[in-house]
Amino acid sequence: MHIPDGILPISVTASGYAATTAITWYSVHKINQKENPREDIPKAALLTAAFFVASLIHIPVPPTSVHLVLNGLLGVTLGYFAFPAILIGLFFQAVMFQHGGLTTLGINAVIMGLPALVCFYIFRLRNIAGKGERMTGAFGFLAGFGGVGVSAVLLLVILLTNIPAELDASVERTAIFTLTLAHVPLMAIEGAFTALMAVFLQRVRPEILVGA
Amino acid sequence: MNIGLDQYVYLASPLHRWEPRCKLIGLMALIFAFSFVGNLSILPAMLVVTAAVFAVSKLPVSFMLRRLRYPGFFILAVILILPFVSGSTVVLSMGPLDLRQEGLISVLSIAARFLSILTIGLVLFGTTPLLTTIKSMRALGLPSILADMAFLFFRYLFEISDELRRMETAMRLRGLSLRRFSIHGLRTLAWLGGSILVRSYERADSVYKAMILRGYGQAGRSQYDLRASSRDLIALGVILMVAGGFIAGDILV
Numbered sequence: 001m002h003i004p005d006g007i008l009p010i011s012v013t014a015s016g017y018a019a020t021t022a023i024t025w026y027s028v029h030k031i032n033q034k035e036n037p038r039e040d041i042p043k044a045a046l047l048t049a050a051f052f053v054a055s056l057i058h059i060p061v062p063p064t065s066v067h068l069v070l071n072g073l074l075g076v077t078l079g080y081f082a083f084p085a086i087l088i089g090l091f092f093q094a095v096m097f098q099h100g101g102l103t104t105l106g107i108n109a110v111i112m113g114l115p116a117l118v119c120f121y122i123f124r125l126r127n128i129a130g131k132g133e134r135m136t137g138a139f140g141f142l143a144g145f146g147g148v149g150v151s152a153v154l155l156l157v158i159l160l161t162n163i164p165a166e167l168d169a170s171v172e173r174t175a176i177f178t179l180t181l182a183h184v185p186l187m188a189i190e191g192a193f194t195a196l197m198a199v200f201l202q203r204v205r206p207e208i209l210v211g212a
Numbered sequence: 213m214n215i216g217l218d219q220y221v222y223l224a225s226p227l228h229r230w231e232p233r234c235k236l237i238g239l240m241a242l243i244f245a246f247s248f249v250g251n252l253s254i255l256p257a258m259l260v261v262t263a264a265v266f267a268v269s270k271l272p273v274s275f276m277l278r279r280l281r282y283p284g285f286f287i288l289a290v291i292l293i294l295p296f297v298s299g300s301t302v303v304l305s306m307g308p309l310d311l312r313q314e315g316l317i318s319v320l321s322i323a324a325r326f327l328s329i330l331t332i333g334l335v336l337f338g339t340t341p342l343l344t345t346i347k348s349m350r351a352l353g354l355p356s357i358l359a360d361m362a363f364l365f366f367r368y369l370f371e372i373s374d375e376l377r378r379m380e381t382a383m384r385l386r387g388l389s390l391r392r393f394s395i396h397g398l399r400t401l402a403w404l405g406g407s408i409l410v411r412s413y414e415r416a417d418s419v420y421k422a423m424i425l426r427g428y429g430q431a432g433r434s435q436y437d438l439r440a441s442s443r444d445l446i447a448l449g450v451i452l453m454v455a456g457g458f459i460a461g462d463i464l465v
Binding site: 004005006007008009010013024028031032037038039041042043044045046047048049050051052053054056057059060061062070077081084085087088089091092094095096097098099101102103189192193194196197200201204205208 | 240355361366372373401406416417419423
C-alpha cells in the first residue's frame, strides 16, 4: 500500500513532505494545548507500536490472506497523536523493512494519516449520536471502511496521475474507478474488523476510544 | 520480528565514523538529488556514485541483496507493465503486446533511481545505530514529542510483537484453527487485536510513572553530545556538492 522510492517526480514527493510538515506541526500544536502534553506520549507511542503489530495479523481469505491497515481505528484512539504516529510507523517501516520509501515518506504519511484524522473527527460524532454498542460498532465500521477507502483512493489517484505513462485522461479515470471498486471487499473486511475491535474496546477499556 | 538492520553498524569505515548529523544531511540530500534525476545520460553517473558510497561503507553485498528482495517485487511489477502501456513509439511487437520506447525509458530511470536511493538509504541507516540517527534528528530540530514517541515505539515494538506471538500460540494451543473466512474467526482476531491494544495501553501507564520517577520532563543537561570535526564538515561539503551537481546536471543536459 505504500509508494516506493524512484517512481514519483520530486515535485510530488516535495509537496508530500510540505503537507506532512504542516499537518505534523498542527498536530503537535494541538497536543501542546493540553494541560500536560507529556503524559500522553508513552500511551501514544505504545499504542502506535501495538497498531503496527496488530496490522500484521493475517485474516484468512482463501486462497490467500489479507492483513489490515487499521489507520481508521488508529485515528479514533490516538486523536491528534494519529498523524505523528503514522509518520513514525512509516519511517520505521521504510528504514527496517524497505517498505515504502525515504523520499516518499511525506506523501505516504499524507495518504495514510489524513484519513486517520478524518476518522477521528467522524468518530467524535458518536458523542452526539450515543455510545451504545450498536453506535460504537456502526461508527467503528465507518472508521475502518472510510479510513482504508480514502487511503486507497488517494494512493491510486497519486500513482496513476504521476506514473510516467502517457495514459489517456479517460482511461486514467476508468482505471482509478475500477481499482477502487476492486478494493471494496477489502474495505468491508477492514470495516467489520474495526467495528468488532471498537465494540471490544468499548466493553473492556472505553477510555481508549478517545472521543469517549 | 528480527530486523537485523544494525547487524553491521559496528564495522569500521569512513562512513561509520562520519558524524551522524552530517551523514544524515549529506546522504538525504544525495537521495533527493537522485530522485530529481530524470535524464538518461546522467543515470550511469548516479549508479557509479552509489556504488562508490556503498563500497566505502564496507557493508556486505549480501546485506543489500537481502534487503532489496522485498521492495523489489513492486518495482518488478512496474518494470513488467509499463513498457507495454506507456508511450506511442512501438519498438517491438509481440502478438497483442507492443513494447514501447517511452515506457522502456521510464522503466530504466525508475529502476536506476530506485536502486540508488535504496542503497544510499541502507548505507545511511545501516552504518549508524537507529537510536543515534533519531538523536541526531532531534538535535537537528525534530519536535521532542516525535523524538520521544519514536524512542518509545522502537523500545516496545519488539516486546509487543513477542506478546502477540505468545497470544497467537496460546490461541492455537486451545484449538483455534482459522483456515476459512468466517465472522466468528474475524471476531476472534479482532478481540486478539483489541487485547494487544488494551495491554499496551495499560503498560504505558506504568512506563510513564517510571519515566517520571527518573526525571522525565525536567530540564537537564543535553544528552546529545554530538560534535562535528572539520573533517566531517568537509565530507558533508563534498557530498552536498555532488548532490548539487546531479541537480544542475539534470537541468543543464
